[in-house]
Amino acid sequence: xxxxxxxxxxxxxxxxxxxxxxxxxxxxxxxxxxxxxxxxxxxxxxxxxxxxxxxxxxxxxxxxxxxxxxxxxxxxxxxxxxxxxxxxxxxxxxxxxxxxxxxxxxxxxx
Amino acid sequence: xxxxxxxxxxxxxxxxxxxxxxxxxxxxxxxxxxxxxxxxxxxxxxxxxxxxxxxxxxxxxxxxxxxxxxxxxxxxxxxxxxxxxxxxxxxxxxxxxxxxxxxxxxxxxxxxxx
Numbered sequence: 001x002x003x004x005x006x007x008x009x010x011x012x013x014x015x016x017x018x019x020x021x022x023x024x025x026x027x028x029x030x031x032x033x034x035x036x037x038x039x040x041x042x043x044x045x046x047x048x049x050x051x052x053x054x055x056x057x058x059x060x061x062x063x064x065x066x067x068x069x070x071x072x073x074x075x076x077x078x079x080x081x082x083x084x085x086x087x088x089x090x091x092x093x094x095x096x097x098x099x100x101x102x103x104x105x106x107x108x109x110x
Numbered sequence: 111x112x113x114x115x116x117x118x119x120x121x122x123x124x125x126x127x128x129x130x131x132x133x134x135x136x137x138x139x140x141x142x143x144x145x146x147x148x149x150x151x152x153x154x155x156x157x158x159x160x161x162x163x164x165x166x167x168x169x170x171x172x173x174x175x176x177x178x179x180x181x182x183x184x185x186x187x188x189x190x191x192x193x194x195x196x197x198x199x200x201x202x203x204x205x206x207x208x209x210x211x212x213x214x215x216x217x218x219x220x221x222x223x224x
């Protein structure tokens with residue numbers, strides 16, 4: 001099956017700093033999503049981005065499908081950005097499913 | 111904004127007991143998924159429904175786990191008997207179907223087996 005690798009595994013930032021989170025995947029995808037898992041365990045959808053660039057406030061994401069990677073940018077980080085960020089991809093096919101990476105743990109310190 | 115509802119939010123059960131989780135997807139979403147997330151790892155698919163039919167349960171431990179979606183709406187995931195290794199977060203997600211706009215996840219059920 002498809003492999004999803006996220007880097008770095010852990011990231012510590014000072015409040016106000018910017019960061020880039022990376023997701024590499026091993027095959028063509030028809031869906032890519034970035035999620036933030038909050039301390040209570042809920043997965044919050046940040047972006048549905050199989051290709052191109054999207055922005056939502058301080059967050060933006062870019063997926064280069066031809067090169068099989070996606071980047072999540074966080075600008076002016078806040079303590080509430082702390083948590084685990086997951087990249088998940090879905091390949092084409094009748095019974096396709098989301099396959100997750102192992103996640104990136106972000107800690108933003110005041 | 112439409113949500114995927116899950117209950118209970120937390121469950122503590124003794125080893126060898128039965129436990130059940132419930133999920134109500136977003137109205138109109140034909141596809142429903144149950145994922146299991148072990149601490150420190152990403153979620154992994156247990157079972158996928160298209161309407162009331164199971165389309166993928168290859169990762170479901172069928173000797174102890176069962177899942178149903180009788181009317182193609184809400185779904186129940188059951189574990190009997192529970193084992194210590196089943197302690198995890200159980201997440202339900204739904205999507206509209208063949209034309210994807212992404213998956214929406216519920217808040218999950220955190221299971222602890224003692």
